[in-house]
Amino acid sequence: MASKEEKRRRAALVQAIVAEDTKKAIEEMPISLVHLGQLFDHLDEQVENGCDHTPRITTAFLTSNNLSHDSILPWLQEQGGFCDCEILANVEEIWESEISKNT
Structure with a gap:
């Protein structure tokens, strides 16, 4: 022992x-912790109105912040986020402690 x-x-x-x-x-x-935190905050506000089970809100956020869809969306999927509500539920759960430590 x-x-x-x-x-x-x-x-x-x-x-x-x-x-x-x-x-x-x-x-x-492929996305900074700052932008990821901002994405979660944005999704928190927008998904209240429901999720259409696509990453539509996420894609709009990426576009408005001039961030790469080609690298970020596949990464989010690898983290378990295939639509906006899954990104908020699954990806935020994985990264929320790192975001709060680093921002």
């Missing part, structure tokens, strides 16, 4: 690995 000190050391190693993986994921994102 590992000592308390060994358990703390292992936990610190895991934490460092997770932090490095998160940092790398943020660097590879």
Whole structure:
């Protein structure tokens, strides 16, 4: 059985690995955390009126902010966001803590 000190050391190693993986994921994102947070805020306001199960509102946001649809929409889909309400529910859940830490 590992000592308390060994358990703390292992936990610190895991934490460092997770932090490095998160940092790398943020660097590879096709959208900044600031813009992603703004997208979530915008969707929060707009999806109140319902979702037509397309990324229509997201696409309009990307256009109005001169952001690339070609790289961001596929990335959002990889994160579980295929329409506006899924982007708000699934993608925000994944990234909300990083957004609040970094903005």
